[in-house]
Amino acid sequence: MNLNDYGYFQKLSEMKSFSETAHHFNVSQPTITYALKRLETEYDTKLVERKSYANSLSLTYAGEQLLKHVNKILHEDSLVKADLNRIKKKKIKMGLPPIITNYLVPKVFDNLKKFDYLNRIVPVVDGSKELLTKLKNGDIDLSLLGSTSLPEDPELEYKVLDIHQFKIIASSNRKFKNNLKLSDLIDEDFIILDEKSVHQQVFNDFIDKYNVSPNIIFQTSDYKLLLKLVQENKGISFITETAIRDTSGIQELKFDNLDLPPFYIMMIYRKNTVKSSIFQKLISIFENV
Amino acid sequence: MNLNDYGYFQKLSEMKSFSETAHHFNVSQPTITYALKRLETEYDTKLVERKSYANSLSLTYAGEQLLKHVNKILHEDSLVKADLNRIKKKKIKMGLPPIITNYLVPKVFDNLKKFDYLNRIVPVVDGSKELLTKLKNGDIDLSLLGSTSLPEDPELEYKVLDIHQFKIIASSNRKFKNNLKLSDLIDEDFIILDEKSVHQQVFNDFIDKYNVSPNIIFQTSDYKLLLKLVQENKGISFITETAIRDTSGIQELKFDNLDLPPFYIMMIYRKNTVKSSIFQKLISIFENV
């Protein structure tokens, strides 16, 4: 059994057209016909229902079942090349979400340098959500990650490096009374991180939970810009403390009984990954922050 | 890329010998050599370390990594045939652990008959542990299952049909005082189910927890035999209430504060399974007990 046949079948079930599928793979149309025929012979079952004519063929029940397995098989197979390529290059492709990276990397920099890992790491800077997808696709080997919940994906494994809190912050120039309540912020302008970050979702949940409707005047994916705007008192914000450690010109607003989810700072990787000594050492360097 | 090459590679890494692997697949020895060569060329990496001589070749780091993926791929592929075969036959292979089956099937029998499902079900009678393995291997489509914990396997899905308790039971002929304590049973002979059932593990945990060492005189995998022996006062036992519903000649011993795990009675199947209408109906019949 050839994996190509699975690939043809997968695409065929998506495109619902033999000739288009053939075109997609740059092969002739009978190639697809014969590939399907091979599968149907191999399993001795009809897999696709050739409809009267229109460009709408459909999978049989057995075809649907096969497709599920094929998806898994081809996905796994696509991970192989990505994995082996990086092993060959002795490089580790590492996902780096900006906020966490700025907080953590200075702490481990000397160690990374000492063990000559700085040039072993191929950095991939992106938001936590995108990095998670890339990790699962095998585009990166491991990633730093910030999240309000611990990943439950059975393919992934992680180490929690730190647990931070979300904070409401404002310019140090502002004065706020003690025992602040959320309702005191009703006239404030909010500047928050946009949908690339987990912050937006947390903020929305927060809004729902406390039934408030803050005035969001600007969203950005650049947290440095956000902090600068807050420093200059263009608005107040909602962000993990990770981002404001060692940042001057910013104060944290204290509330009683504010219930916010924790912000887990993790190192995450696929369970499947064979842990080379480099890989393990790298993780341990980050663990021992 | 041919799946055969993956199969050869998998076996080679297990057998650590080219010629034995060839023999295992009934092909000539160069077939294996060339298969490996194809893989090494495809991925442009050395995959196995040909040792000086002895029957001990070893995988390189890249080879180990490949093997992990290959295992997954071949396992998934082996599920395909099993799945499609049963679909073809329009039969549903169902795992039936005896205790649960005897309890449940009488309750659904008329319904199964009414919808003509009795001859659609291919019964596979075995212990819960074995059935779980068979389910994962695709040997059966779904299974009744008794367990003290809910399965966390990401490939499996289940519906809890009932939650029962474990009981300590004795012949009705016996008289026990009220407010029994475990220490009162110190001179009793125990007859319990053997390692094929979850009972043994639960019983061991129980022993550890309460730091008692009961006198086990006989173990069996046949719960009907066990019940008979208890009825005839050959010993007392430890078993889920599922087994003793509607059984005469047996009493349940009551203890204060005995903390035992629940016994979940479930219907379990692979997430991957495409749920045919027969499949769904079957589940719903059992769900509506």
Place this chain on the structure above:
DNA sequence: TATAATTGATAAAAAATATTTATAGGTGAG
């Protein structure tokens, strides 16, 4: 309604890939 255009199936030929046969070379045990 006739005609053109598009789609999938099939047969036969060609191309690509996998396997075998035959053999060579290396290694360790005795």
Place this chain on the structure above:
DNA sequence: CTCACCTATAAATATTTTTTATCAATTATA
């Protein structure tokens, strides 16, 4: 040193996949 055993390689063969060429069926459209 020789034998037994293992893996690698070349060349021949077998098998599998793909292409080319063509047909029949169906839809769009003139």
